[in-house]
Amino acid sequence: MTPILMLQEAATQALPEQAPAQTVEIADQAGQAADAAAAAGHFNILDLILHASIPVQLVMLLLLFASIASWLIIFRKKRVLDRADKEAEKFEERFWSGAELSKLYSGATERGRSAEGLEAIFEAGFREFNRIRQRRGVDSRIQLEGAQRAMRATSSRELDGLEHNLEFLASVGSISPYVGLFGTVWGIMISFQGLANVKEATIATVAPGISEALIATAMGLFAAIPAVWAYNRFATKVERISTRYDAFSEEFSSILQRQAHADE
Structure with missing residues (x-):
């Protein structure tokens, strides 16, 4: 072979x-x-949070508290605004049903019951109108102006109660992303500082530290997005209720003006 x-x-x-x-x-x-x-x-998010540096953990804790507080305010404010809207609608139905003003006033001033919303505005205006009318020789214009001032003051108090805590939602929505970004910058800075003692730096060396830091930004967005959405929605709803209060005050002023001229 x-x-x-x-x-x-x-x-x-x-x-x-x-x-x-x-x-x-x-x-x-x-x-x-x-x-x-x-x-x-x-990856385990909880492990990344627990192994993060103390400043980053404090930032995350602050954002967590801000998010929880925002959600509590969101649920409470939704309930308050829905109740104000329903009560205004019910009172307008009673007011325009032809009921006597004195009966509506008696119902608003019942013992153990506090008037709210449109009913409170009506009660304040009608009370001031009757108080001034009891004086002798008072001009009808003065009666109407006194009732209007009382209604404006009550409307301002009612709207102030509806707007309560909305500024907190606005603050959380505008500040939380920057707080989270601060935590991210701090975490990345610590990660790169640790490379000073490493001869051969690879992506695997800095990846855990960067991942821990980026969670702060994610938590900042998680706290900010619902707060901004809720603030815009609730502010718009408060503005609609305010317009409703103003319209009722003008219409009720017209009724009081006709009654004042009839008394003369």
């Missing part, structure tokens, strides 16, 4: 023995790569 034929036969016999070993090695490498990808895709 010639040397060439002997080499071809040896290569043909060695190929089937090496192929399975190479296949197993490639499969092991692929499995390790898949495991590494799976581990990188499933």
